[in-house]
Amino acid sequence: MTPRRGSSVRHDGDIDVSAHxxxxxxxxxxxxxxxxxxxxxxxxxxxxxxxxxxxxxxxxxxxxxxxxxxxxxxxxxxxxxxxxxxxxxxxAALWVSPDLFNQYALPVIRPYLPNASAPPPGVEASRNPIGVPPVVADIGGYRFMESPDPEQEMVAYDPCRPVRVVVRPDNAPPGGEQLIEEAVGAVSAATGLQFVDAGTTTEAPSSRREPYQPDRYGRQWAPILIAWSDAGEHPDLAGNVAGLGGSTVRNVDEGPFVYVTGQVVLDAPSLTAMMERPEQVRAVIMHELAHVLGLDHVDDPGQLMYGDNKGLTDFAPGDRAGLAKLGAGACVPRL
Structure with missing residues (x-):
C-alpha cells in the first residue's frame, strides 16, 4: 500500500507514538x-x-x-x-620561624610578585653538568674576576644549564654575525659550557642592565647580550676601547656566587675599520666573552687576556687553563 502524504505507516511490533x-x-x-x-x-x-x-x-x-x-x-x-x-x-608558624619562610616560601612566591628581581629557581637546570671542560694542563697564566666572597676562588656560570646568547645586530659590520658565531664556538670549546643561540634582540646595552627581564625574555634570567654600539650610545667605549665584557653575580642563601647573565659591547666604528683582518675582530670578541665567563686581564703579553693585545688571534695555554676551570663551576639549581 502506498501511504498518503502526511500519514504514518506502522509496522507490526512498532509503537505508534506520532499520532498523539x-x-x-x-x-x-x-x-x-x-x-x-x-x-x-x-x-x-x-x-x-x-x-x-x-x-x-x-x-x-x-x-x-x-x-x-x-x-x-x-x-x-x-x-x-x-x-x-x-x-x-x-x-603563624612562618611568622615565628622567619628562616623557614625565607628558605621555603619566599623563593616560591618572589618570582610572581610585582617588580620581581629574579625568575623561578632552577629554570632549565639539569641534575648534572651538560658539558665537560677539556683536559688541559694548569700552567697558570690566568686570573679570575674578583669574587664577592674572598673565600670563593672564582665565580662562573652554572654548568648544569645552557648559556643563552642574544645578539643586537644593529651597526654590525659585514661578516660580523659569522665572527660572533666563531667566537662563541671557541669559548664553548674551551670551557665545555653549552651555549644556545636565542636569536636577535632590540635591547640596547647598558651599564645598569637588568638581569631579569620577564617582559622581554620570559621568566628566566636574561640571556647574554652581544651588541654592536659606539661611544655615543655607550660612553664607556670612549677612547681606545674596542669592546667591553662582564657579567652579573647572584647567589641564594649561603650558596656559591654564580654568574646569571652578562653582556659584550663592541665598538662598531673601530671594529668595522679592522675588518680587513677579521681574525683580529674575532679575537676581540673572544677576549670580551672570556671576561663575561670570568677571566680578568693578565700581565703576560703572550696570553689573549693581556690588556693590550699584541696580535694574538686565539687563546693561549694560560687562557685555556683558566677557561677550563671556569667550565667546572658549581651547579646551583635553587637559583
Whole structure:
C-alpha cells in the first residue's frame, strides 16, 4: 500500500507514538517528546505489580543519589571551614620561624610578585653538568674576576644549564654575525659550557642592565647580550676601547656566587675599520666573552687576556687553563 502524504505507516511490533504527540511550530516532533510518549506507552502495557516495582527502584536510586550528594557537600563544607584555620596556622608558624619562610616560601612566591628581581629557581637546570671542560694542563697564566666572597676562588656560570646568547645586530659590520658565531664556538670549546643561540634582540646595552627581564625574555634570567654600539650610545667605549665584557653575580642563601647573565659591547666604528683582518675582530670578541665567563686581564703579553693585545688571534695555554676551570663551576639549581 502506498501511504498518503502526511500519514504514518506502522509496522507490526512498532509503537505508534506520532499520532498523539506535541509538535513544534515547524511540524517536527522533538526527540524528547517521542521518548516520553514511548515511556508512557511502555508503562501502560505493564501490570500493576511491574509498575510498583519500577517505582520502588526509581525511589531507591533517587535516595542513594541524595545521600551521596549530602556527604559530598558536608566534606566540602568541612574542608572549606578548615582552610582558613590551616592558613592561619601556617602563617603563624612562618611568622615565628622567619628562616623557614625565607628558605621555603619566599623563593616560591618572589618570582610572581610585582617588580620581581629574579625568575623561578632552577629554570632549565639539569641534575648534572651538560658539558665537560677539556683536559688541559694548569700552567697558570690566568686570573679570575674578583669574587664577592674572598673565600670563593672564582665565580662562573652554572654548568648544569645552557648559556643563552642574544645578539643586537644593529651597526654590525659585514661578516660580523659569522665572527660572533666563531667566537662563541671557541669559548664553548674551551670551557665545555653549552651555549644556545636565542636569536636577535632590540635591547640596547647598558651599564645598569637588568638581569631579569620577564617582559622581554620570559621568566628566566636574561640571556647574554652581544651588541654592536659606539661611544655615543655607550660612553664607556670612549677612547681606545674596542669592546667591553662582564657579567652579573647572584647567589641564594649561603650558596656559591654564580654568574646569571652578562653582556659584550663592541665598538662598531673601530671594529668595522679592522675588518680587513677579521681574525683580529674575532679575537676581540673572544677576549670580551672570556671576561663575561670570568677571566680578568693578565700581565703576560703572550696570553689573549693581556690588556693590550699584541696580535694574538686565539687563546693561549694560560687562557685555556683558566677557561677550563671556569667550565667546572658549581651547579646551583635553587637559583
Amino acid at each position: 504527540v506535541r509538535r513544534s511550530p515547524s511540524g517536527r516532533i522533538p526527540q524528547w517528546v517521542l521518548e516520553e510518549a514511548q515511556e508512557h506507552q511502555r508503562q501502560a502495557g505493564m501490570s500493576s505489580r511491574q509498575r510498583r516495582r519500577t517505582q520502588r527502584r526509581a525511589t531507591r536510586i533517587a535516595r542513594q543519589s541524595a545521600r551521596r550528594w549530602s556527604k559530598d557537600v558536608k566534606r566540602r563544607n568541612r574542608a572549606w571551614r578548615a582552610s582558613p584555620a590551616i592558613g592561619i596556622v601556617l602563617l
